[in-house]
Amino acid sequence: MIDPLRAASAIAGSGMEAQTVRLRVVAENIANANSTGPTPGSDPYQRKTVVFAAEFDKLLGAADVSVHSIGVDSAPFQVEHDPGNPAADANGNVKLPNVNVIVEMADMREANRSYEADLQMIKQTRSMTSMMIDLLRNS
Amino acid sequence: MSPVYLFDLASRHVSWASFRQTVVTSNIANANTPGYIAQDVKPFADVLDSSGLEMARTSSAHLASDDVTGSVGGTTEADPWQVTDSGNSVSLEQEMIKADEVNRTMSLDLTIERAFQRMILTSVRSGS
Numbered sequence: 089m090i091d092p093l094r095a096a097s098a099i100a101g102s103g104m105e106a107q108t109v110r111l112r113v114v115a116e117n118i119a120n121a122n123s124t125g126p127t128p129g130s131d132p133y134q135r136k137t138v139v140f141a142a143e144f145d146k147l148l149g150a151a152d153v154s155v156h157s158i159g160v161d162s163a164p165f166q167v168e169h170d171p172g173n174p175a176a177d178a179n180g181n182v183k184l185p186n187v188n189v190i191v192e193m194a195d196m197r198e199a200n201r202s203y204e205a206d207l208q209m210i211k212q213t214r215s216m217t218s219m220m221i222d223l224l225r226n227s
Numbered sequence: 228m229s230p231v232y233l234f235d236l237a238s239r240h241v242s243w244a245s246f247r248q249t250v251v252t253s254n255i256a257n258a259n260t261p262g263y264i265a266q267d268v269k270p271f272a273d274v275l276d277s278s279g280l281e282m283a284r285t286s287s288a289h290l291a292s293d294d295v296t297g298s299v300g301g302t303t304e305a306d307p308w309q310v311t312d313s314g315n316s317v318s319l320e321q322e323m324i325k326a327d328e329v330n331r332t333m334s335l336d337l338t339i340e341r342a343f344q345r346m347i348l349t350s351v352r353s354g355s
Contacts, residue, residue, distance in 0.1 A: 092245035096252040103256030140260040150253035202258050205319050209252045
């Protein structure tokens with residue numbers, strides 16, 4: 089087992105990485121909030137979701153986090169009547185992505201909050217380490 | 228001269244605190260993991276009581292016993308503040324409070340060690 093303080097930094101780092109992936113997925117969803125299918129009547133962009141998994145690391149002596157998988161949201165698509173749209177089917181209906189921008193915003197804020205908490209832990213761990221190094225200095 | 232136990236006690240407390248810091252960080256990293264149950268370590272008094280006498284290592288071939296962090300062990304958080312729908316029992320606020328506690332504990336321990344170190348240095352210097 090490595091030094092617990094170093095392990096703490098590594099674990100907080102894994103948390104930050106996971107939250108970054110989540111933020112990337114949120115950005116992808118928002119960017120594609122209006123992406124319709126390429127051909128008439130085809131399915132539009134499907135909202136992506138990210139799944140985290142805790143993983144006990146024997147070397148670190150505690151559980152770090154990793155992105156387990158990126159799945160898709162199976163909620164139904166929104167349908168809009170817009171016969172002029174190139175993606176409209178025979179009845180003039182267009183399928184729009186199942187992305188709710190408000191939900192994505194909430195997700196983004198939560199990812200941000202968790203990222204900041206991880207960052208705070210790295211800062212605190214670093215200050216603990218430097219407190220210990222200060223002991224070696226001539227007082 | 229009788230041994231001074233304070234150094235030993237303080238450094239054991241420091242390693243307990245650093246292990247707790249790891250566990251708290253692990254909770255925070257898993258704040259959004261579905262089904263993750265918040266962890267904590269046993270209180271220091273329990274760890275100290277349970278660590279009995281150990282046999283000395285007189286040869287490098289002897290098996291090393293675990294240090295204090297090895298015997299701390301994780302337990303689940305006794306009083307989680309919130310449990311979300313996904314079964315996650317980590318509360319960031321609670322973890323922040325724990326982290327601050329750890330930080331304060333460690334600062335206290337290191338101040339004690341420093342005071343003792345200064346005391347020993349004083350007696351060494353006055354002898355010359």
